[in-house]
Amino acid sequence: MSEASTPIRVVVVDDHPVFRLGMGALLASLDGVEVVGDAEDAAAAHELIAAQQPDVVLMDLHLGEDSGIEATRAVARTHPDVAVLVITMQEDDESVVASIRAGASGYLLKGASPDEVERAVRAVANGEMILGPKVAARAMATVTSGRTAVRVPFPELTDREREVLDLVARGFDNTTISRRLVLSPKTVRNHVANVLNKIGASDRSAAIVAAREGGLGID
Known part of the structure; x- marks a missing residue:
């Protein structure tokens, strides 16, 4: 150029x-x-x-x-x-x-x-x-140092969406998630809907399975 x-x-x-x-x-x-x-x-x-x-x-x-x-x-x-x-x-x-x-x-x-x-x-x-x-x-x-690069689970998600997915994978419902993250129930519902769309999960159960396979929702 x-x-x-x-x-x-x-x-x-x-x-x-x-x-x-x-x-x-x-x-x-x-x-x-x-x-x-x-x-x-x-x-x-x-x-x-x-x-x-x-x-x-x-x-x-x-x-x-x-x-x-x-x-x-x-x-x-x-x-x-x-x-x-x-x-x-x-x-x-x-x-x-x-x-x-x-x-x-x-x-x-x-x-x-x-x-x-x-x-x-x-x-x-x-x-x-x-x-x-x-x-x-x-x-x-x-x-x-011989360490491998850190794999980021679900990089297509925002930090907040990944946080919501982690709590979904832990079995919390939207009301509990809204209290834990100090968000309105509507905002949580929107985040969950966006997460399902972005990771290609058909429903909440499928999202939980995908999340745990990706390393979320487990200690």
């Missing part, structure tokens, strides 16, 4: 407006980079990506009630030529593995320097895979 003639088109997806504005300003200051829009949730992101066809999407993992991992998976499925660069506060192995499995081309922490952000954006736009220094150090520690 020639930076002079064809700028890298970037979309920023994050539910914090101050971060979106700051990241947009940083990216706009870089030679050969054009910010073509920003979005605060998954629905707005999908609409914007479809309209703008960017080269790179900077994706937070927590988009309010939406999951950045699920949003990343949707982008990878519907726009395979668009590179997703995750930029988040989460530095745990589970989040890194789930993001890469969902189709992300890179993973940065929000504490990354401007130079690191620029390097990562240019790398993923060029078809490369990149991890931020801290994330790469953790990955290397995993490799050198």
Whole structure:
């Protein structure tokens, strides 16, 4: 890609407006980079990506009630030529593995320097895979210690949905789950319905079986 003639088109997806504005300003200051829009949730992101066809999407993992991992998976499925660069506060192995499995081309922490952000954006736009220094150090520690990467159960679910599924697998009804998680019964019902749809379970019993096979609902 020639930076002079064809700028890298970037979309920023994050539910914090101050971060979106700051990241947009940083990216706009870089030679050969054009910010073509920003979005605060998954629905707005999908609409914007479809309209703008960017080269790179900077994706937070927590988009309010939406999951950045699920949003990343949707982008990878519907726009395979668009590179997703995750930029988040989460530095745990589970989040890194789930993001890469969902189709992300890179993973940065929000504490990354401007130079690191620029390097990562240019790398993923060029078809490369990149991890931020801290994330790469953790990955290397995993490799050198002989530990295997952590498998995230049901990465298609949001953190909250996975928490609800775990409690369903433990045999709790919706009323009990709503009390334990301090959520309204309606919200719990919605979460359960979304979980069944995402994991392809026909009913609650099937979801319990799938959850336990995946390691949830057991101590």
